Amino acid sequence: MAFKKRFTPRKKFCRFCANKELPLDYKRPDILRDFVTERGKIIARRITGTCAKHQRRLTTEIKRARQMALLYYTTVHATEVRKKIS
Ligand SMILES: [Zn+2]
Numbered sequence: 001m002a003f004k005k006r007f008t009p010r011k012k013f014c015r016f017c018a019n020k021e022l023p024l025d026y027k028r029p030d031i032l033r034d035f036v037t038e039r040g041k042i043i044a045r046r047i048t049g050t051c052a053k054h055q056r057r058l059t060t061e062i063k064r065a066r067q068m069a070l071l072y073y074t075t076v077h078a079t080e081v082r083k084k085i086s
Pocket of ligand 1: 014015016017050053054
């Protein structure tokens with residue numbers, strides 16, 4: 001096997017389908033952050049396991065969150081945003 005499961009040994013599943021209570025909202029950057037790399041990139045669906053329907057919504061919510069300065073575009077920005085939240 002060329003690709004070993006590096007950090008998630010459990011089976012992949014859509015987190016938003018599995019947990020209906022989990023809000024998919026730009027107002028929850030704490031959740032959105034799980035789907036974004038430390039450099040601010042949206043993590044691909046094949047890695048997170050999010051279903052097509054939710055991934056589509058996720059991208060729009062992440063982009064919305066960025067505009068509201070709740071999420072960061074780049075790493076440089078990250079420190080500033082974190083200061084604002086905490
Ligand atoms: Zn889903």
